[in-house]
Amino acid sequence: MRVTFRLSLENDLSLPLSYNHLIQSFIYRNLKKELSDFLHNKGFTLGKRNFKLFTFSKIKGNFRIEKENIIFSSPVEFTLSSPFEDLISELAHRLLKKRILYLGKNRIELESINVHLPPRFEEKMEVYFLTPVTVYSTLYTKDGKKKTYYYSPKEREFGELIEKNLLKKYSAFHKILPDGAYFKIIPFKVKAKDEKIIKFKGFIIKGWLGRYKIEGNKELIKFGYYAGLGAKNSQGFGMFEVVK
Numbered sequence: 001m002r003v004t005f006r007l008s009l010e011n012d013l014s015l016p017l018s019y020n021h022l023i024q025s026f027i028y029r030n031l032k033k034e035l036s037d038f039l040h041n042k043g044f045t046l047g048k049r050n051f052k053l054f055t056f057s058k059i060k061g062n063f064r065i066e067k068e069n070i071i072f073s074s075p076v077e078f079t080l081s082s083p084f085e086d087l088i089s090e091l092a093h094r095l096l097k098k099r100i101l102y103l104g105k106n107r108i109e110l111e112s113i114n115v116h117l118p119p120r121f122e123e124k125m126e127v128y129f130l131t132p133v134t135v136y137s138t139l140y141t142k143d144g145k146k147k148t149y150y151y152s153p154k155e156r157e158f159g160e161l162i163e164k165n166l167l168k169k170y171s172a173f174h175k176i177l178p179d180g181a182y183f184k185i186i187p188f189k190v191k192a193k194d195e196k197i198i199k200f201k202g203f204i205i206k207g208w209l210g211r212y213k214i215e216g217n218k219e220l221i222k223f224g225y226y227a228g229l230g231a232k233n234s235q236g237f238g239m240f241e242v243v244k
Helices: 020-029 033-041 085-098 156-174 218-227
Strands: 002-009 013-016 044-046 049-051 063-066 069-072 076-081 100-103 106-115 124-129 136-140 146-150 183-189 195-200 203-208 211-216 240-242
Touching: 002 085, 013 106, 020 033, 020 100, 020 195, 033 085, 044 156, 049 156, 076 218, 085 100, 085 106, 136 156, 146 203, 156 183, 156 218, 183 218, 211 218, 218 240
Parallel strands: none
Antiparallel strands: 002 076, 002 106, 013 069, 044 049, 063 069, 100 106, 124 211, 124 240, 136 146, 183 211, 195 203
8 A cells, every 4th residue: 555645834844854764753653552563663574584564755845955954845745655554544544633743843734645546567567766775785894893785786686685575575474475476676777876875863874766677476566566675664765666
């Protein structure tokens, strides 16, 4: 399920340039406690891994940059996506009841909720990323310190890790894989400017926008559309749209 929340502002919306953590906090804070605790502390598990299985877009609207802040004027909107429909239904219901809300320290009001019609999923599709897709490995230096290495779309591991991650997320949610489960992602129109560096609670995360060709089982592609591809989806990474 994928929905867009349109928000009106009492005053301009002032956020830090890296504001993904504020949207994530907004989502958790406006769910009922049991569901919020489940997603935040446990999620959907597969072995030792757990997955939140939601992702969200950047905020859309007219804006200006002032030093370390991005200032939006009313109205604004952002999109939330998840295969776990209870999450979106619960959030939408509670936002409609509250009406007056806060994003960071900014007072906002829900104006409307738009439920997206699903695209037609095929075994081969062309897509573009709305938020950067990121995949990485944790390595160790000679002195034993951890180092995070982020892969670029040109590297073989980029596609391999995205496929493995998608299969794990699907299995964690459905407890089974679809027949003929496989997934490939191939960079199609990806330029150097598509590399994005984003801070999340003080940590640096590297990811990529751009256009890609994907192929695989339609159920897997559909699941990736709603859950996001790659890592750190619940921090606002890996949301894609289908090229019409």
